Amino acid sequence: MNIKLFLLSIILSFALLLTSCVSVQVKDNTVSTISSEVKKPKNIILLIGDGMGLSQVSTAIYYKDGKPNFERFSTIGLIKTSSASDLVTDSAAGATVFSAGVKTYNGAIGVDKDTIPVPTIIEQLSKRGLATGIISTSSIQHATPASFYAHVKSRRMYEEITEFAPNSGVNFFAGGGLKFFNKRKDGKDLLAEMRAKGYEVIIDQLPKTPSEKHELILLAEDAMPKMSEGRGDFLPNATKLALEKLSKNEKGFFLMVEGSQIDWGGHNNDADYLIKELLDFDKTLGVALDFAKQNGETLVIVTADHETGGYSLSSDGSDYNKIKPSFSTTGHSGTMVPVFSEGPGASSFNGIFESIEIYHKMMALFNK
Template identity: 60%
Template sequence: MKYLITLLLLGASISNWAQSPVNTEIQKPKNIILLIGDGMGLSQVSASFYFNEETSNFTRFNDIGLMRTSSSAQLVTDSAAGATAFASGVKTYNGAVGFSNKNKPVTSIVEILSESGYATGVIATSSVVHATPAAFYAHVKSRRIYQQIAEQLAESELDFIAGGGDKFFSQRTDGKNLYEDFKAKGFDVHTDALPEMISDKKQLIILAEDGMPKMIDGRGDFLPNSTQMALDYLSKNEEGFFLMIEGSQIDWGGHDNDTDYLLGEQIDFDKTIGIALDFAENNGNTLVIVTADHETGGFTLSAKGDNYYKLDPTFATSGHSATLIPVFAYGPGSESFRGIYENTDIFHKMMELLGKK
């Protein structure tokens, strides 16, 4: 009889548990930091563990997914099509910036959020008119129309901009000085060095003629420091903010098949991820997403011959590859980035979490 009573009580307990509502609601972030390691595949991420004197910040992520990156017309994407997928949620042809494969402009997350009162920013170690940052504010059929992209940047609603590209603003073939346009829109313009302190005005920081110097050539802490400055500035906005940060030159090291170049950029990007994660941990309302537009170089961490105690990084190509790309997420809504999906889903997941869909 005691055994029967125990079974009945256990059955009732299981029944009550099964009928109890389970809270599956996904938390919503107020802010999003999207970090793009241009050209960063899984081997590049792995290099952050093997060649880094510090513990890699990638260890701080629990929610991880994989992403397919092919463009609308090619199996292997370029940065323009890849960034347009992130920024606007559409597949397009290689070379298109903020344009669909039907040659129509597509609205970006920066444009949508700016209209809703969010503060927005872009940071890159390339010029700020390069393909990846440009996809978040510009609309051109070809990524190489740099002077036109620079004009569209001056017309955009971005609040914080940092990177290289001076020649596209002040050394133009049409004789224009776009820095005057930025000042007329209420920007502080910095072209000498990253300022120690900034005002409450919008910020344009352009510190190189084209791309920023390589890490192995002495760039220093531009990327982590400008990221911290942007977070301090943008987080003052009560509505929320969106910040895109690109480690642009991981890609360039891959194209050059230059291991030292690539590793310097990868470790710098890893350090910058730490700045974003520290902010998110303290803030509590910020989603951090780390991914790449594609992999570059077919980079591999091979054993050095039969010596399994040493690594011999090698490259398979001077171009891009079609390997799946990891996606790392931390903060409110991070579980949405688990699984395997298309690169366009990054945009749609962000918009849904921000309640804009």
């Protein structure tokens, strides 16, 4: 071989090796590395089971009639969930980690530990022309959904949180929280403002087909009903509707779906409540996974902000053939929580890492 050609081949091989991965420096001095060989997704669906630890996930194995959708995931990791202020995080700090990529204090919504607003993934992607959506079985002003579009110092500032909605850039909202738009202490009519910003406001029932406009779907004054109170298939059907709408965007989309009341069942130490909400969430995973399988360009990520209740699937005394759910607290716990992923880029979520990495890994995949 010609010596010049030989040397050129070595140089090219070395250059290829150097460019084989992209590292993203994040704010806690850890590094997210996304291999350039990993196919990057056009779309990401992030499903958050609020308060969902591994025992909650295991519930689907014992109480679902049929194979759980959790078992369809090929990549599983674990995240550490402590906030900047406490060893045990709350949902506000826990969600702000996912939405804005900063560790912050318990109670913070879209702000850092100094109460300075931090741009959310939805705000950043909306500016780039991607479609975005938020779905929740709580009010859309509750800690987890609020953290994706609002910036306030306290999660209890529901009316202030709502004021961020008209200019949020979110194309699709679905959940509860109507009273914070039209029965406010300040007398403002934010439904009128939403309509002026191009939203179709729907307050009676979930539509069968998506609107050409942005959509604000508010089906409860505050939180949505429990599954035991007849909520039905709101969560899976709203997810299906959102996917039909958002997938029309040629640039891609980001959708956050929260199973809020898994957490509330844990706080209440009510196993029946928790189990019904978890199974509803598992059904919703099926909708997301079916879409992603058919679409081929969508990454599905499932995780939790923290575990609630110290939930355990214990044996019923010495009867090892009978499960008896139990709880160790009415609050949250500091246990690590699982991360399930499927689709292009899923391998990036393997292993054990800080919860802050969820945001940075998603952004690294979107930053092609």
